[in-house]
Amino acid sequence: MLWIISSLVFILLRIAPGDPVDAILGNRANEFARESLRIKLGLDKPLINQYLEYLNDLIHGNLGISLNTQEPVKVIISKALPASIELAFFAILIASIIGYLIGFLGAVKPEGRIDFIGRVFGIGTYALPPFWAAMLIQIIFAVLLGWLPIGGRLPPGMSPPPFVTGFLVLDSILNKNIEMFFSSFKHLILPSVTLGILLSGIFSRSLRLNLEEILKKDYIEAAKSRGINDYRIFIKHALPNTLLPILTITGLTISSLIGGALLIEITFSWPGIALGLQEAINQRDYPVVQGIVIIISSLVVIISVGIDIAIAYIDPRVSY
């Protein structure tokens, strides 16, 4: 799978219009300057040689050097990925709390007021364009009310703590820097809440629908007829059986967020992997694009396998 993805990325980048030499030199550089740079970057070699070199490097864990900055791609990714994971973690946390709570309350009293509001909320957040929602939240809470910072991971002028994990909230705790902890946490609130709210719609809808379906099952009816109270039916019988689809949806959402939420990262100037990928694509920085795609794909594969294993563990009917 990874080989197919890496090969596809390699081929598509070369087919795509645009040239890294143009991106670096501009289109007015003379032929000598362009050719010199092309040789220096190894772009003069036949495509098949470039591809074989790329695969060879990949097998040896070498993602290459950025054409633009001459920095190892590994270093570039190691700086950007923790930012995306940190954002994804908090966003999923918020989405889970809001989404599953709304979904659960809706399923408890179907067609009730909460259910109606929950359904409107679910559809509304799912339908909201992320960039619009992000800008709206940014304007209200950062510009008009001034409660929270407008963007970035830290206030201007504040240097990040010494690198331990790359997660600023965690690193500031590990470095016992309380001011930085508050600052980094404050910077995390708007993007993660925006993303969390946008995702919570899917979570609430999926829990609501799955619960509704399960509540119609025979074993639930049997439980009711045995006189088991509603609370126990929900908690002991219905909820555990919705776990499988919920786990799958949550896992897939995590996978997609690891790749970054581009529009949220752009709006809040969040220096994550999606922003890095966008910039690398604009600059036609082939190794960086390839490296980021490979890492994201690997993470998606790992998480998907992890979910499959978890499902097999939870549900005895599933076996591999």
Next chain:
Amino acid sequence: MLNINGAKNILKILSLLLIFSQLSCVQYKKRENIIVASAGKIESIDPAQANTLRTLQILSAVGDTLYKINYEGNLIPILAKDLPKISKDGLLIDIPLRENISFHDGSIFNAKAMEFSLNRFMKIGTLNYLLNEKIQDIQVKDEFIITLKLKKPSSSIRSLLTSVNLTPVSPNSYSNYKDKFNNKGFIGTGPYFLESFTSSQQIIKPFINYWGEKPKNKGINFINYNNSSTLFGAIKTKEVDVLISNSIDDMQRVTLNNMVNKDKLNSGEGDPIEIGYITFKSNTFPLENKAIRKALSYTIDRELISQQVSFGTREPLRSIVPPQLHKNNEISPWAKYEPELARNLLKKEGYCATDILTIPLTFRSNVPADKLLALTWKDQIKRDLSDCIKITLNSVESTTVYKQLSEGSFEAVILDWTGAYPDPEAYLTPLLSCNEINNNTCLKGESVFSGSFWGNHQVQELLEKSEELEGESRLNTLKEVEKLAAKGSSYLPVWLVKPKAWTLKNISRPEFSRDGLIILKNLQRD
């Protein structure tokens, strides 16, 4: 009971919000450095690689140039002690250098250091072709005199010596970077030294041993945000002290200007250095016909477009050189908006009556002003000349546009240009120069890279002649070039963009140098 618990919870939440807001207030109050925000990430601070406004802005603070150009258009020695001395044949240029200047690492600035820096740029600089086309060799004549040996006489080399890209770097600190970039560090001679560098934030502090006028502030932090709204919000919430205008949407520029009028912000603007124009591909049907290009040049209502697109913040332009570069003798050789003249010309060419001229206009999808310009011009033509011309729009991402420009992919395309140095030649040569011309079509040269493919022997001769001239006669020759370009109508200048910056009220009004960069050392906190 429930109400009491609810009230307690609300109080807890409010207390938390208060703590957060207080923490943020404390941060903004205690900051010492001036925070300058702009769009665009910096990946490298190496002058050999710098090509973005943001990088040049920082380099102008941490490095010095040999010369600067003042508002009268004259060279002012900075690291040079005097004006360059040019030999009679125009092939040797002696530049005497200032003494007693040290780099940030303590080493001495001298001719060897300058030679090292220029050679390094010529070897690895991404814009090295600018020098390589002109300079044959660099020699150290004396400890403080450097000699440039030119391939052919070039009067524009003097303006080129004002380029921030040619700021000297310390040979000691760059001994391991002779043939590769030093992306994260910089050791120069400027009024500031680079204290820290990351791609999202760069901090510079005053260099105490600086030879010239010392900075008026205690240091500057450069930060970047990715979009115009965030930048706009950052200055509105006082999160940053200074906002640089690049990548600020026109609508937000207007709001910022209104805030200046209401005395909520300060602002300053420099001479316009960026021109916006439309390139017509002049070597294929139908735009190979000069009369049609001429007709199109009558169709654009620049005043209307300026108002519709930028609320008047972009000045209408009828030349391809920013007016101030012609000193006190501005010219506007391109035609004014005359739709009737356009109709008459097109009728003569067989359009209007039965045939409608269709022009596919390409704009860069990632440049908002381009899109608005394209839409407005299209609608304006529909209003005025719908019986003669039809504009169809295509949007293409900018990297692809630049790549395909010289391949002749675009009949008409909206572009912009900023000269590498404040001189008419820095605008005319990149747009008009051509090394191989066949029947008014450029086969090889800058005109191909510009996408116009327009070649004119007289233009080429005058451009070459201007390299051997000085002063007024040189400027007059370049004006002739511009007039010929207007007759050729392969470009349609639209507007002029002034560099602008806004500062909070407790920061001094920003001042600009002639090359469109803020003079950072003059920024001052009250």
